[in-house]
Amino acid sequence: MNAPYPVRPASVWAEARAGVRDMAPVMVAAVPIGLLFGTLCRAKGLAPAEVMLMSSLVFAGGAEFAAIGLWTTPAPIAALVFSTLLINARHVLMGVSLRPKMRAFRGWRLYAAFYFLTDESWALAERRALTQPISATYWFVMAALLPIAWVGSTVTGSILGPLLGDPKQLGADFAFTALFIGLVAAFWRGRVTAWTIAASGAASALVEVTAGAPWHVAAGATAGIAAAYFAADPDPADGKDAA
Amino acid sequence: MTVDPVTLAAILAMSAVTYLTRIAGLFLADRLVLRGRAKAAFDAIPPAVLFAVVAPTALATGWPETAAAAVTALAATRLSLLPVTAVGVASVLAFRTLAGG
Numbered sequence: 001m002n003a004p005y006p007v008r009p010a011s012v013w014a015e016a017r018a019g020v021r022d023m024a025p026v027m028v029a030a031v032p033i034g035l036l037f038g039t040l041c042r043a044k045g046l047a048p049a050e051v052m053l054m055s056s057l058v059f060a061g062g063a064e065f066a067a068i069g070l071w072t073t074p075a076p077i078a079a080l081v082f083s084t085l086l087i088n089a090r091h092v093l094m095g096v097s098l099r100p101k102m103r104a105f106r107g108w109r110l111y112a113a114f115y116f117l118t119d120e121s122w123a124l125a126e127r128r129a130l131t132q133p134i135s136a137t138y139w140f141v142m143a144a145l146l147p148i149a150w151v152g153s154t155v156t157g158s159i160l161g162p163l164l165g166d167p168k169q170l171g172a173d174f175a176f177t178a179l180f181i182g183l184v185a186a187f188w189r190g191r192v193t194a195w196t197i198a199a200s201g202a203a204s205a206l207v208e209v210t211a212g213a214p215w216h217v218a219a220g221a222t223a224g225i226a227a228a229y230f231a232a233d234p235d236p237a238d239g240k241d242a243a
Numbered sequence: 244m245t246v247d248p249v250t251l252a253a254i255l256a257m258s259a260v261t262y263l264t265r266i267a268g269l270f271l272a273d274r275l276v277l278r279g280r281a282k283a284a285f286d287a288i289p290p291a292v293l294f295a296v297v298a299p300t301a302l303a304t305g306w307p308e309t310a311a312a313a314v315t316a317l318a319a320t321r322l323s324l325l326p327v328t329a330v331g332v333a334s335v336l337a338f339r340t341l342a343g344g
Contacts, residue, residue, distance in 0.1 A: 032325055050250050057258035062289065067257060069296045075253035084257045086292045088264040093277070093285065095268015110269065117265040171336040174308065177297040178315045178331020185319035185327070187290040196287040197294050204298035220295025225284050228291070232283030 012137050019141030022128070026120045027149035030061075034150050036175055037065060038157020043173075044071045051158040055151045060118065062183060063087040069176055070217065083217050094122040101129040104136060116143035195231035200224030307338030 034055075041051045046068075058064055063084045070079055094117060102125075105113050113136075121143035125134050184197065204220025211219075277285050301312035315331035322330065 029323075029325075036328070046250065047245050047247075049246050050254070053246065053251065054254045054257070057254055058261050060261050062293065063257070063261060066292065066296045067253075074247070074249040077249070077253045077256055080253050081256045081260050083292065083296070085260045085264065086288055088261050089285070089288050091261075091264035092267045092271065095265060096272050097268070099269050099272035111266055114265045114269065115262060171332040171339075174300070174311060174335040175328055175332050177300045177308070177312060178328045178335075179324065180293045180297040181301070181312060181315045181331065182319045182322075182324045182327035184290045184293050185316070186324075187286075187293075189286065192283050192287065193290055196291050200291045200294045201298040201302055204295040205302040208299035209303055216299055217292065217295045220298055221288070221292045224291025224295065225287050228287030229280045229284040232280045234279050 011135075015135045015137040016141045018128075019138045019143075020145065022124045023120070023142045023145045026124075027145060030146065030149045031153040033061065033179075034153025035157035035160070036179070037061070037068065038154040038159070039161030039172065040065075040068050040176060041154070042158045042161040044068055045073055046071070046158065048155050048158045052151060052155045055154040056147060058084070059116075059147055059150065060084075060088055060091075061150070062119075065176065065179065065183075066217070069180075079215075079217065086217075086221050090119075091117055094119075098122060098125060098129075101125070102134055102139070104133060105139075109136065113139055113143070116140070116147070118143070118146060120146060192228050192231045195227040196224040199227035305342070307335060307342045310338045311335035 037055075038048075038051055041054075042048075046054075054064060054067075058067075066083045066087055067080050070076065070083060095114060098117070102110065102113065116139075121139075124142055125139060128134055128138065184193075187193065200220040200223055203223035204216040207219035208216035300308055302309055311331055311334040314334040315327060318330040319327045
């Protein structure tokens with residue numbers, strides 16, 4: 001890499017090794033999820049080439065799972081973009097927090113670096129920033145390893161998925177719902193989240209039954225976010241958490 | 244290797260909006276300070292959206308799905324993502340068998 005910022009030659013390998021070491025367990029965990037995602041894509045009629053495009057260009061697991069849950073043919077672009085925007089809005093806060101710790105990145109390299117921003121790369125970088133600066137070598141090795149595992153496993157899943165038989169017979173049509181319930185648990189913050197889930201679920205189910213898909217997502221999301229706003233403590237007790 | 248034009252457009256649009264969220268923080272780094280209710284509302288976005296996507300399946304399909312969703316939620320308090328998914332799939336199969344179909 002042609003880095004204009006100072007990188008001590010002796011430390012480049014150590015930085016790269018640290019990146020591999022930190023991301024390796026995340027890659028292992030991503031593979032089965034990616035296989036599942038590819039299988040679900042294929043069940044919705046997406047070709048392996050389309051799965052490859054989505055996984056490498058969008059490269060945001062939560063939003064991709066939501067998108068494939070909403071997917072119909074032809075693709076409902078407005079609903080997909082809205083859902084993607086809402087789910088990925090958390091990236092904004094992650095970027096706000098990480099930006100001051102990535103002063104080594106200048107110009108277009110900063111914008112290239114943030115292409116690889118994910119929950120996982122963000123968390124690993126924040127952890128590393130506690131003890132040392134985030135070098136370009138560390139970030140690009142660590143953060144760019146994940147798409148290799150993600151694209152590889154999702155495309156493999158989309159190719160091998162049909163060999164597994166009828167998804168409903170295997171209960172695999174429920175895998176989504178179960179996976180999302182598991183993901184929701186990762187965002188659990190107690191009482192406020194309970195109100196969020198209750199409002200989101202009620203509004204979503206009601207709108208799906210009355211108005212039909214895909215409006216249930218917007219309705220549920222809006223109701224859940226509003227519920228969180230009103231359920232939360234109005235005092236800015238924890239202001240420094242914003243960064 | 245076929246790519247449907249509407250699918251391609253959807254993927255490109257999703258990609259663009261995702262990249263915007265990734266770099267938006269770079270412009271806001273010194274300006275955005277969310278507190279209290281605004282921060283709670285922002286933090287609630289991922290679970291609110293995720294559950295809105297699956298709520299019709301979990302709550303408005305039939306009792307086996309709703310029961311399996313409850314079992315899955317219980318599993319989610321103790322297990323990681325993959326075991327949780329496995330528990331959900333296994334329980335929906337069991338409840339559907341009990342329901343006779």
